[in-house]
Amino acid sequence: MKWVAKWIWGRIGEPSSNVYVETRKRFRLEAPPRGATVRISANQEYELFVNGARLGRGPAPADPAWKYYDVYDAASLLREGDNVIAAVAYNFGAAEPIVTQQRRGPGGVIVQLDLDGEGGGTTIATDRTWRVRRSPRWVPVVSRQHRWGGFKEMYLCAGEDGWETAGYDDSAWERAVEIAEAEAAGSPWSRLLAPEIEPLQAERIAPSGIVRIESNYGRVEGAERFVAGSGGAESGAAAAPEPPSPPSTSAMTVDASVPMSLPGVVYDFGAVKVGYPELVVDAPEGGVVQLLFGESLELELHNTFVLKPGTNRLRSFGRRAFRYLGIRVQATPRPITVTGLDAEFVHYRFREQGGFSCSDPLLNRIWEVGRYTVQVNSQHHLEDCPYREGALWVVDAVVMAKAIYHAFGDTALARKCILQGARIQNDDGSIPGTGPERNDHLLPDFCAHWLFFADDYIAYSGDRSLLEDVWPTIRRLLGWFERQEDGDCLFAGADRNGWWCFIDWADYLDKRDRVTALSCFYYRALRKAAAMAVAVGDGGSAAAWEAKAARLRESIRRKLRKPGELLFADCLTDDGLSDRVSMQTNFAAIWSGVADPAEADAMCRELLRSRELPPIRGAFFYHIVLEALLEYGYAEPALLLIRRFWGGMLERGATTWWETFEPDRPACTVPSPYQGHTPTYLSDHIPVSHCHGWGAGPTYWLAIAVAGIDVRELGGGVGGGVVRLDPRPVSLEWARGEVPTSRGIVRTRWRRLDETTAKFRAELPPGLGWTSSVLERTAVTRHEDGSATVEGLFRLDGGGSAESGKALTV
Numbered sequence: 113m114k115w116v117a118k119w120i121w122g123r124i125g126e127p128s129s130n131v132y133v134e135t136r137k138r139f140r141l142e143a144p145p146r147g148a149t150v151r152i153s154a155n156q157e158y159e160l161f162v163n164g165a166r167l168g169r170g171p172a173p174a175d176p177a178w179k180y181y182d183v184y185d186a187a188s189l190l191r192e193g194d195n196v197i198a199a200v201a202y203n204f205g206a207a208e209p210i211v212t213q214q215r216r217g218p219g220g221v222i223v224q225l226d227l228d229g230e231g232g233g234t235t236i237a238t239d240r241t242w243r244v245r246r247s248p249r250w251v252p253v254v255s256r257q258h259r260w261g262g263f264k265e266m267y268l269c270a271g272e273d274g275w276e277t278a279g280y281d282d283s284a285w286e287r288a289v290e291i292a293e294a295e296a297a298g299s300p301w302s303r304l305l306a307p308e309i310e311p312l313q314a315e316r317i318a319p320s321g322i323v324r325i326e327s328n329y330g331r332v333e334g335a336e337r338f339v340a341g342s343g344g345a346e347s348g349a350a351a352a353p354e355p356p357s358p359p360s361t362s363a364m365t366v367d368a369s370v371p372m373s374l375p376g377v378v379y380d381f382g383a384v385k386v387g388y389p390e391l392v393v394d395a396p397e398g399g400v401v402q403l404l405f406g407e408s409l410e411l412e413l414h415n416t417f418v419l420k421p422g423t424n425r426l427r428s429f430g431r432r433a434f435r436y437l438g439i440r441v442q443a444t445p446r447p448i449t450v451t452g453l454d455a456e457f458v459h460y461r462f463r464e465q466g467g468f469s470c471s472d473p474l475l476n477r478i479w480e481v482g483r484y485t486v487q488v489n490s491q492h493h494l495e496d497c498p499y500r501e502g503a504l505w506v507v508d509a510v511v512m513a514k515a516i517y518h519a520f521g522d523t524a525l526a527r528k529c530i531l532q533g534a535r536i537q538n539d540d541g542s543i544p545g546t547g548p549e550r551n552d553h554l555l556p557d558f559c560a561h562w563l564f565f566a567d568d569y570i571a572y573s574g575d576r577s578l579l580e581d582v583w584p585t586i587r588r589l590l591g592w593f594e595r596q597e598d599g600d601c602l603f604a605g606a607d608r609n610g611w612w613c614f615i616d617w618a619d620y621l622d623k624r625d626r627v628t629a630l631s632c633f634y635y636r637a638l639r640k641a642a643a644m645a646v647a648v649g650d651g652g653s654a655a656a657w658e659a660k661a662a663r664l665r666e667s668i669r670r671k672l673r674k675p676g677e678l679l680f681a682d683c684l685t686d687d688g689l690s691d692r693v694s695m696q697t698n699f700a701a702i703w704s705g706v707a708d709p710a711e712a713d714a715m716c717r718e719l720l721r722s723r724e725l726p727p728i729r730g731a732f733f734y735h736i737v738l739e740a741l742l743e744y745g746y747a748e749p750a751l752l753l754i755r756r757f758w759g760g761m762l763e764r765g766a767t768t769w770w771e772t773f774e775p776d777r778p779a780c781t782v783p784s785p786y787q788g789h790t791p792t793y794l795s796d797h798i799p800v801s802h803c804h805g806w807g808a809g810p811t812y813w814l815a816i817a818v819a820g821i822d823v824r825e826l827g828g829g830v831g832g833g834v835v836r837l838d839p840r841p842v843s844l845e846w847a848r849g850e851v852p853t854s855r856g857i858v859r860t861r862w863r864r865l866d867e868t869t870a871k872f873r874a875e876l877p878p879g880l881g882w883t884s885s886v887l888e889r890t891a892v893t894r895h896e897d898g899s900a901t902v903e904g905l906f907r908l909d910g911g912g913s914a915e916s917g918k919a920l921t922v
Contacts, residue, residue, distance in 0.1 A: 113151070115294030117224035117237035119301060122244040123289060124219070129205025130254065130263045131219055132247035132429070134275055136198035136282055139236050143192055147228035153181035153304060154201040154221040159429070161198045161276040162189040172307070172492035173502075175549045176217040178535045179301045180308075186225065196278040197225055197236060200247060202429065204262055211260045212503045213551035217300050220291050243285035247271070250429075257414055258799050260501040262430055264413065269420040308528045312491065313461040314387070318454050319379035323409065323436060330375030330441070331367040338364065338379070338453040367447040368399060376440035378404075378411070383767035384435045384488055384803040385457045386498045391426040391439070392452030395419040399444030401426060405434035407499050407768075407802035408782060413440075419448070431458070433498035433803065435767070460490035462520040464852035468814055471845035475751070475814060478758045482811030483519045485768040486512050489805035493529050493548055497771065497801035504529055504547040506558040507614070508806040510565045511735050515808040517823055518815040521852030523573045530566050530578065534585040541592030543585075545612070555614045556596070556606055559589060560633035567640045574827025576647075583648055590641055590657065593634055600667035601660060602626045602684070603634050615696055616733040617772060617791050620726045622682035622692035628672040629682075629700035635664050636704040668706050678714055695725050696733055702740040713744050720749050729772045729789070731757070731807030738813045747817045747840035754810050769807030771800065818842060819849025820860050820872065826853060834881040837874050841908040855880045856899075868909045874902040 122133050152160055153171045160167045167189070170182040186197075203219030204210070225236040246252075249271035254264045274280050292299035318340040325332050336342055366375050384407050393401060398419045403426075404411035417426045437455070441448065468479040489495045489512060496508040513526040532548040543562045545555035563586060570579050598604040606613040606627040613623045613630060638661035645654035673680045674693065680701050682692040698719055702712045719725070728734060734757065741750040760775040770783045772790050783789040785796045792798040816822040820839030827833070835858055839847070846863040856877025862870045876882060878898025884890070887904035894900050 113304075113306065115222075115224060115304065116235055117151075117222050117294055118239050119220040119222045119291040119294065119299070120238045120240070120242055120244065120288035121219045121221070121291050122246060122286060124246055127205075127252050129203075129208045130250075130252055131203045131205070132200055132250045133203070133219060133221065133244060134198065134200050134247045135221060135223075135238070135242050135244040135288060136196055136275065136280075137223075137236055137238070137242045138194060138196045138278060138282070140194055141190060141192055141227075141229075143229065144190055145187055145227040145229045148185065148187040148190055149226045150184040150186050150197070150223065151181050151226075152184070152199065152221070152223045153179050153301070154199070155179070155217050155219060155301065156204055156215050157202040157429075158199050158221060160184065160223075161196075162186045163191070163195055164274075164277040165189050168311075172309075173214065173548050174305070174532065175536050175547070176300050177302050177550075178305055178532070179303060180305050181222070182307060182311075190227075194278045196276070196280070197223065198276040199223060200429075209259070212501050212546055213553065214501070214503060214546075214549045215262065216549050218291070220301065222294060222301075222304075238288065240287050240290050242288040243282040244288040245285045248273075257412065258500070259797065260799065264415070265429060266416045266418070267426075267429075268418050269424045269426075270418070272420070308531070309492070309524045310461045312458045314456050314458050316454050317381065317385060317387075317457045319437065320382035321380040323378040323380050325377045326375060328374040328376070329370050330373035331447070332364065332375045332377055333366075334362075334364040335377040337362065338450075362451075364450040364453070365447050366441045366444070366450065368441045368444040369446065374440060374442060376438060378409070378436055378438045379453075381435055381437065381455070383484065384433060384498070385455060386431065386433045386459060386488055386491065387455050387457045388428055388431065389434075389437055389455040390452065391424075391450055393419060393424045393426060394449040394451060395421060395424055395444065396448075397421055397445040399448055400442040401448075402440040402442070403428065403432075404438030404440060405432050405499075406436045406438075407434065408784065408800075409436055410784065411436060411438045431498075431502075433502075435802070458491070459487050460492075460522075460525055462487065462490070462516075462522055464521045464857070466519045466521065466815070466852050466857070467850040468811075468819055468848070470814075470818055470847035474755055474759050474762070475810075475818070477762055478754060478810050479814050481758075481762065481767065481769060482515060482808040485803060486515045486519065486805055486808045486811065488768060488803055490516070490525055493532060494525060494805060496546075496806065497804050499803065500799040500801050504532060506533060506543070506545055506555075506562045506565060507732055508804070510561050510568070511732065511808055512805040513565065513568060514735070514824075515811040517568075517572045517826075518812040518821070518851050521854065523569070523575065523854075526565075526569050527573070527575065527578055530562075530569055530582065533562050533565070534582045537585055537588060540595075541588035541590075543589060545614070552610070553612070554610065555612045556603065557614055557630050557633050559592070560630075560637040563589060563637045563640060567644065568824070570644070570827070571825045572823060572827050574833070579644060579648060583644070583650075586641055586644065587653065590638070590653075593637065594660075598626065600671060601664040602667050602671065603631045606630050606683075615700070616728065617730040618694075618696065618726070618728070619791055620692070621694055621696060622690040624683050624685050624690070626672070626684040627682065628668065628680050628684070628697045631664065631668050631672065632697075632700040632704040632706050635661055635668065635706055638664065639705065665706055668701070678711065678718060693725065695719060695722075695728050695737070699733075699737050699740050702744070703736045709744070712740070716741060716744050716746050720746065727774070727776070729774050729791075731769055731771070731773070731804065731809065735806075735809035735813075738809050742813065742817050742840065745840075747842050750813070750817070751842055754813075758807070758810055766802070768803040769805075770802050771804040771807075815849050815851055818844065818847045819851075820847075820862065820874070821849050821851045821858050823851055823853060823858070834883045835876070837872070837882050837884040837902060838886050839870070839872060839906055840886075841906070853877065853880065862906070864908065865905075868907055869905055870908055872902075872904050872906055876900045876902065
């Protein structure tokens with residue numbers, strides 16, 4: 113791609129934050145072009161128009177030094193005669209504080225339209241000849257949504273003047289200011305990257321129900337008209353708990369003409385959605401419409417529209433995440449009529465979808481809610497939560513990627529996220545805990561989890577090119593780890609100023625100095641990196657890292673275990689070994705391989721029986737617990753844990769997984785600054801997430817353990833290349849699973865024959881190998897198309913007993 117366009121902006125002045133800039137270029141064509149390709153980027157957001165038609169929005173969030181551009185085909189929108197290409201670009205504000213340090217850098221937009229016509233090619237590109245103005249449609253000085261997010265929007269409909277159409281007179285606008293050449297060294301945006309994933313999927317959805325209608329001295333009629341299935345709205349959301357009443361009108365009428373009246377309605381979309389609500393409102397004499405959003409019924413005002421007389425099409429510029437949408441109306445001299453109300457639901461475009469079912473309906477719901485939570489949080493990158501920050505936190509991506517491999521069979525999104533982490537690696541070799549923009553959030557254990565993220569992806573996908581791309585990153589990262597060692601190779605100083613040693617979101621963990629779980633993760637990282645070194649032919653690094661891992665493991669076992677006991681302490685300081693012992697520390701030792709197999713089995717039994725250790729409340733760390741229990745034959749206790757923790761969320765109305773949860777709190781409570789279930793309890797300035805991707809562990813775990821489809825080493829990464837067919841012994845009557853792969857869908861089903869035996873069947877696509885450590889008396893049928901059917905028996909009387917899991921502290 114050859115760029116001739118320049119980054120442009122306007123002479124904005126104050127306020128320099130929350131800036132919407134409109135820019136346009138009019139041009140004349142003697143004939144419609146044979147081809148027309150638009151490439152566009154902005155810092156941070158844009159909407160693109162050609163001859164008044166909205167062509168798209170973007171770009172994908174990225175570090176300013178690694179900026180993405182988008183590509184559109186505009187040929188069908190161009191015509192003989194006058195044409196215009198226009199964009200509104202948004203900048204959050206370079207000096208505006210935000211907790212995750214995202215949305216950084218100055219304002220800028222770059223557009224290039226390449227035309228292919230009869231007489232050759234023509235290019236229309238941003239430069240100083242473009243016209244530009246600060247948009248009159250948005251009030252610039254408004255309050256923030258919260259410290260993790262952007263500004264609220266106050267939109268003046270009367271400011272709509274047809275600026276995006278070819279016939280508009282822009283002669284009074286200023287000329288653009290050229291900020292930088294495209295991809296110029298030293299500019300804020302030194303690279304422009306082509307899209308690495310497909311455009312997001314968008315679908316129209318309607319509310320599934322109404323929570324309440326409030327007259328508040330005014331009047332609301334016909335609100336049910338927009339509920340899915342009512343006859344006035346297209347179905348696209350989850351079913352409402354109760355069927356809506358028949359529509360009484362063809363539109364909703366809202367009267368706020370009485371002084372101090374505030375009529376409104378709260379719609380339920382059934383589950384958290386990410387996207388853009390849209391309303392069409394006829395307002396004879398104007399008025400005010402406000403939109404409030406919430407993943408729970410603690411709604412927050414984010415959008416205010418000051419209506420103009422006549423028809424108003426209302427749409428948030430910024431993306432919203434919500435289950436509940438509140439509409440509030442003020443000051444309408446005459447009643448307004450809402451003739452349209454729905455939302456554009458956006459998410460990553462997964463091409464395939466797997467499935468899971470078994471004889472326990474609760475587990476089926478848990479699998480599905482996990483799948484849906486991952487779908488909602490899969491946007492331009494894997495987001496921790498779409499409402500609070502929408503950031504690329506490393507550990508959230510680790511869990512979601514594993515669920516994606518087993519539920520959707522996709523690789524592109526995880527690959528992109530791994531690269532985005534590598535691109536913002538710090539100069540010292542560490543990797544920020546969040547992204548995709550460079551920041552100083554250093555969580556030392558997240559550095560190890562990023563390496564696990566890359567290793568999981570390579571083992572699943574077999575993507576050797578990704579390994580080669582990030583190999584320099586891995587070498588620098590291991591160098592950073594080495595510089596944190598004490599004389600025994602233990603990771604030291606985890607509690608230094610400016611760092612956040614996470615491990616798990618739990619205030620009872622002792623995370624001072626030499627943190628046991630962190631050294632365990634370092635050990636696992638060394639082993640994974642050594643295997644990667646072998647794969648790329650770096651034998652020297654492989655040998656050095658294996659030797660260091662052996663020494664580190666010996667130090668952990670000698671210095672961090674309680675004397676004469678089986679379990680490990682949380683940490684070691686210069687004052688001695690901590691008195692704290694936790695589930696997290698010891699499952700980290702099991703999962704990482706620091707504990708040998710016999711010890712790990714004994715530790716699982718002791719942890720499962722314990723009623724003294726503090727409970728785990730965050731869904732993230734449970735993926736480590738579940739994998740450790742699976743490895744050592746405790747599938748049944750793991751199912752009991754899943755039913756209690758994730759099933760407990762479902763009992764309280766969850767339709768996506770919560771960030772944290774305490775099953776022992778009163779049944780009337782859900783995560784909230786005021787109700788608990790969160791380490792930020794009573795901190796009302798911190799939004800609580802009801803849609804957190806790191807809770808999706810059961811979705812891939814059930815596919816592996818119950819359906820018996822393990823694709824973690826499908827790509828022949830380090831020591832793999834086959835699907836493992838290893839259903840675990842559990843107290844179910846039957847199970848079925850479907851997992852998409854690059855070669856086709858793997859399907860399994862099994863049914864209990866008696867107390868000790870089950871019959872298993874797998875259908876494999878052509879070219880896919882398999883292995884199993886549990887199937888007996890197997891028979892393989894090869895088919896003409898290259899596919900295969902595997903049948904066999906497996907025993908149901910092995911592994912951990914159901915009794916041992918009943919005492920597990922959740």
